[in-house]
Amino acid sequence: MSRNSKRKAKKARNGIFCGLVYLFLFLPISVIVVNSTNATTSKPYLSWKGFTLDWYVKLFDNTQLLQSFGNTMIIAVVSTLLATIIGTIGAVGIYRYHFRGKGIINGLLYIPVVIPEIVLGISLLTIFSKVNIPRGMLTLILAHVTFSVPFVIFNVRARLSGYDKSIEEASMDLGANRLTTFMRITLPVLAPGIAGGALLAFTLSIDDVIISYFVNGQTKTYPLKVMESIKSGVAPDVNALSTLILIATILLVVLTQSGIFSKNKEHS
Amino acid sequence: MEKAHAKHQWRSNTLPALLTVGPVTLVLVLLVAIPLIYVVVMSFCSIDQYYNVQLQFTLDNYKRLVSANYMKIYAQSILIAFVTTLLCILIGYPFSYIIARTQSRRKKLLYMLVIIPFWTNSLIRIYGWRTFLGTNGWLNTVLQFLHLTKEPLDLLYKQGTTILGMVYCLIPFMILPLYTAIEKLDGSLLEASADLGAKPVVTFIKVILPLTSSGIFSGSIMVFIPCLGYFFVSDILGGGNSDVIGNLIERQFQSGNNWPLGAALSIILIVITLVLVKLYQRMGGDMDSLGV
Secondary structure, three states: OHHHHHHHHHHHHHHHHHHHHHHHHHHHHHHHHHHOOEOOOOOOOOOOOOEOOHHHHHHHHOHHHHHHHHHHHHHHHHHHHHHHHHHHHHHHHHHHOOOOOHHHHHHHHHHHHHOOHHHHHHHHHHHHHHOOOOOOHHHHHHHHHHHHHHHHHHHHHHHHOOOOOHHHHHHHHOOOOHHHHHHHHHHHHHHHHHHHHHHHHHHHHHOOOHHHHHHOOOOOOHHHHHHHHHHHOOOHHHHHHHHHHHHHHHHHHHHHHHHHHHHHHHHO | OOOOOOOOOOOOOHHHHHHHHHHHHHHHHHHHHHHHHHHHHHHOOEEOOOOOEEOOOOOHHHHHHOOHHHHHHHHHHHHHHHHHHHHHHHHHHHHHHHHHOOOOOOHHHHHHHHHHHHHOOHHHHHHHHHHHHOOOOHHHHHHHHOOOOOOOOOOOOOHHHHHHHHHHHHHHHHHHHHHHHHHOOOHHHHHHHHHOOOOHHHHHHHHHHHHHHHHHHHHHHHHHHHHHHOHHHHHHHHOOOOOOHHHHHHHHHOOOOOHHHHHHHHHHHHHHHHHHHHHHHHOOOOHHHOOO
């Protein structure tokens, strides 16, 4: 039947198009993974010298690289934690209370989101320099908190907009004080928004290049170490580390996703 | 025990308000507002021979920045950003449409497959493109092996290469809002349109496009504005022919050591950003759909 074959042709065409887009997205990834197995030992590490997994072992001798990765992890965890706390209580406070300057606060929140990162980066650099704060882990954490807080607030705010305040009133009626009500009633409702915001903050922090570039001083984060390597030639151990990180994130996603899949099966 | 007068003081709560909103206010004021004000001030300053900032009002920086050389680069940046945004829409919209409206059980997987590449460091992915496109890179090696080309194609360090890199980095910011907007489409509206005799093209223009326009607008803003500042893409792939305003700023804060000039450039970038955001709001864009 002509309609069926039309539909099949359309599906095929859509499939090919999406396949090409996925190919585009994953092309550099495959270059990275393949190059991590390159047996080349001389700069600029571009010609193929055979397959080897040695670089995955040599990776752990590269203390500078590992340290930069460690820095990135510490900064990501600390800044995400701080941003999530500040953002969550901030979102609740802004939603619930009326005060002068609320409009200004709301406006200021959009600045780190909309403005190009380079402007945020240099503005922090200039103020840290003026106030004589030495650039390093502290400034990196402060910078990452700065761009993460608005994202947390937006995510939590999204959960707040459909929220029914009367549960809180009921809780207070039953004798709970404000803090208990917050911890036991409000927070669980907000949890998906908080989790979403925290995840976004963590992701942004790990991959941050531009802002970290200006406020890092001598401290190397993982993206900045990669930037350094690009100037001299990216050795396969950097590729190996990137591949390992990718595998770890995919595993994480698969684990969380499989939890969701089994929930769906129960319902259907 | 009776809690007489259990007053639910939802009004005039200075202490809770301060505790909850205080920290975020501190962050916004100390780390966003004040630094930006300082940048504005600095843009009107100059430097002495030791590269120290002199607090003396001068318009020299701005005068320098409206010269022909600089204007050329502003125009180039805007062109690159414009082409990048256009390509992101042309590729991203059909892609998001197919993925968002698929009935396949693997829809969630398809969505995740878009995001997974972006959990690898963006610098190393851009470097992957350089490895792929170089004269001795993968693409040329394969093409010559298949005898499709005799000499290596010179693909790197062109404006087009930078645009490729920008599209690559920024297309998820177009796909995600579009996906959200398209998912909200009510299929019955499309059926109704077809029932009333509209051809698919007409349905697209008159029903689908207006309903998903918010996704297109917020995606465009999230692509265009960062593009102006992504100096590392043009550094790695563009080789100096495709500087964006971000490159100019970076240069003044690193090798140029002229912070006031860099500050003035940043102000120009901020002004361009504000104009674009105003345009976005004027076209009906919703500020809340940015960045979520």
